Amino acid sequence: MKLYDLELSGNCYKVRLFAALAGIELELVPVDVMSGAHKKSPLIDLNPWGQMPFLTDDDLVIRDSQAILLYLARQYGGNQWWPDSAAQQAEVMQWLSTAANEAHNGPNIARLVDKFGFTLDKVRALEISAQLLQLIEQHLGQQDWLALNRPTIADCAVYPYIALGWEGGVTLEQYPAIQAWTERITALPGYITMPGIEQPN
Amino acid sequence: MKLYDLELSGNCYKVRLFAALAGIELELVPVDVMSGAHKKSPLIDLNPWGQMPFLTDDDLVIRDSQAILLYLARQYGGNQWWPDSAAQQAEVMQWLSTAANEAHNGPNIARLVDKFGFTLDKVRALEISAQLLQLIEQHLGQQDWLALNRPTIADCAVYPYIALGWEGGVTLEQYPAIQAWTERITALPGYITMPGIEQPN
Numbered sequence: 001m002k003l004y005d006l007e008l009s010g011n012c013y014k015v016r017l018f019a020a021l022a023g024i025e026l027e028l029v030p031v032d033v034m035s036g037a038h039k040k041s042p043l044i045d046l047n048p049w050g051q052m053p054f055l056t057d058d059d060l061v062i063r064d065s066q067a068i069l070l071y072l073a074r075q076y077g078g079n080q081w082w083p084d085s086a087a088q089q090a091e092v093m094q095w096l097s098t099a100a101n102e103a104h105n106g107p108n109i110a111r112l113v114d115k116f117g118f119t120l121d122k123v124r125a126l127e128i129s130a131q132l133l134q135l136i137e138q139h140l141g142q143q144d145w146l147a148l149n150r151p152t153i154a155d156c157a158v159y160p161y162i163a164l165g166w167e168g169g170v171t172l173e174q175y176p177a178i179q180a181w182t183e184r185i186t187a188l189p190g191y192i193t194m195p196g197i198e199q200p201n
Numbered sequence: 202m203k204l205y206d207l208e209l210s211g212n213c214y215k216v217r218l219f220a221a222l223a224g225i226e227l228e229l230v231p232v233d234v235m236s237g238a239h240k241k242s243p244l245i246d247l248n249p250w251g252q253m254p255f256l257t258d259d260d261l262v263i264r265d266s267q268a269i270l271l272y273l274a275r276q277y278g279g280n281q282w283w284p285d286s287a288a289q290q291a292e293v294m295q296w297l298s299t300a301a302n303e304a305h306n307g308p309n310i311a312r313l314v315d316k317f318g319f320t321l322d323k324v325r326a327l328e329i330s331a332q333l334l335q336l337i338e339q340h341l342g343q344q345d346w347l348a349l350n351r352p353t354i355a356d357c358a359v360y361p362y363i364a365l366g367w368e369g370g371v372t373l374e375q376y377p378a379i380q381a382w383t384e385r386i387t388a389l390p391g392y393i394t395m396p397g398i399e400q401p402n
Contacts, residue, residue: 049336060288067294074287086275087261093268093297100301121322135250 001057002027003068004043009033010108010160011065012053013194014099018069018156020192022077066096069153081153091147095154099161102132107161110168115196122168129170133178136162140177144184151188159185163197202258203228204269205244210234211309211361212266213254214395215300219270219357221393223278267297270354282354292348296355300362303333308362311369316397323369330371334379337363341378345385352389360386364398 003019005012005028019026031038031052039050047054047063055062055071062068073082083089106129112118113125136158139146146154163182165171172179185191186198204220206213206229220227232239232253240251248255248264256263256272263269274283284290307330313319314326337359340347347355364383366372373380386392387399 048339060291062291062295064295064298066298067291070294071287071291074290086272089275090261090263090268090272093271094263094265096294097265097267097297097301100298101305104302105306120325124321138249 001025001055002029004029004031004038004047004052004054004056006031006033006052008195009052010111010164010194013160013197014065014156015053015055015068015072016194017160017192018072018077018081018153021151021156021188021190022073022081023190024072024076064100066100066153066157069156070096073153077153080150083148083152088148092152092154095146096157098132099157102128103158103161106132107165107168107170110170111161111164112168114168126169129165129168133162133170133172133175137175137177140181144181146181151185155181155185160194160197167196202226202256203230205230205232205239205248205253205255205257207232207234207253209396210253211312211365211395214361214398215266215357216254216256216269216273217395218361218393219278219282219354220273222352222357222389222391223274223282224391225273225277265301267301267354267358270358271297274354278354281351284349284353289349293353293355296347297358299333300358303329304359304362307333308366308369308371311371312362312365313369315369327370330366330369334363334371334373334376338376338378341382345382347382352386356382356386361395361398368397 003015003026016026031043033052037043038052044050046056046061049063051063053065053068055068062071070082082092106125109120109125110122110129113120113122143149145151146158159182162178204216204227217227232244234253238244239253245251247257247262250264252264254266254269256269263272271283283293307326310321310326311323311330314321314323344350346352347359360383363379
C-alpha cells in the first residue's frame, strides 16, 4: 500500500497520523510537488485530480484524504475508528465534511497564504477560522473527542490544520478546550508529528 | 424525521432529492433563513453550527448535508445508495468530499454571488468550477455515474450545485458527458426538482 506523500501537507499528514495510530503500514512515496510531479505523467494518470495525497492498494486508487482515512479504517483499522451504524457513521461524517470545507477554507487557506505565498482571500480565511474554532471549542467543552466519545478518523481529519493554523496566524490561545484536545491527541499511543506542529512532550 | 429546510438551498435539495429517490419519508420544516431563524433559539440550540439543512430523527440531530445523506442511506435506504465495503465506501466518499469542497467553493459560491448578492471571490469560484467540471467530464466520459456504476449518494451530493451552476454563470455547454449525466438523474424514478433546475421532460 503506497501513500503518495508530501511532508509539509496537512492532508498527507492526516493519513500518516491515522496509519501510525492504528498500526497500519504505509509505504510513503515522496512526490516532488514543487516541480509539479503530481500534475504530470505518470502520477496524473493514476490520479487525474492532481491533488495530494493519494493512496494505492493493489489496483485501487483513492484520492481525497477523508476518503483515504475512511478506507484505511474500514479495511484495516476496525470499527473503533470508523463505526458501522448509521447514526455513528453520520456523527463522524459531519467532521469529515468539516475537514473538507471549513478546516480547508479557514486555517489551511490562511497557512497557504502566509507560509507558501498563495494569492488567496486571507481575510475570509480568518473569518471562517474564527467561526470554526468557536464551534469546536463549544463542542470540546462538552466532550473529549470530536465524535463517539473516543478517538476516530474525525479527529485525524480535523486536527492537522487546527494544529498548523498558527503558521497562517490562526492561534489557539483563546481556545483552552481545543488546546486540551490537541494534547490528548499527541498523547495517543503511536502519535507522530510533522514539521510545524510542536513535538509532544 | 424532520428536515429543517430551505427551498432555494442546493444543500437542502440534496437531501430532499435523495429521500425522494430512495422512497424515504421526510417531514419538511421550512426555516425562515432571511430573518436568521437558523441562527437563533430554538434552532441554534438544536444545531449550534447555524447551517442549513439539519435533520432530526427522534433525539438524533445531524448537521451537514453529506452526513445526512449518509445517515438516511445507511439507516433507511439500503446498500445500493451507500455501500458496505471499504473500497466502495471510499469510492463514494471521494465525491462527498468533492461536494463539501470543490462543488461548494466553485459553483455554489458563484451562485451565492450572482443570485443572492454575497460578497465573495467569484473569480476564484469560476476557476474552481472550470477545473471541477473538466474532471467530472473526464470521469463521466468513462462511466455513467460518479461511483460504483450506479446511482449513489455521490450523485445526489454533487448534482445540485452542478445543475444550479448556471445561476452563477457556470454553464454545462462544453460538457456533454455531464449534461448526459444530469439527464440520467432527472430520469430516475422518484426524481424531484427545485427552483432553478429545469423540470424533467
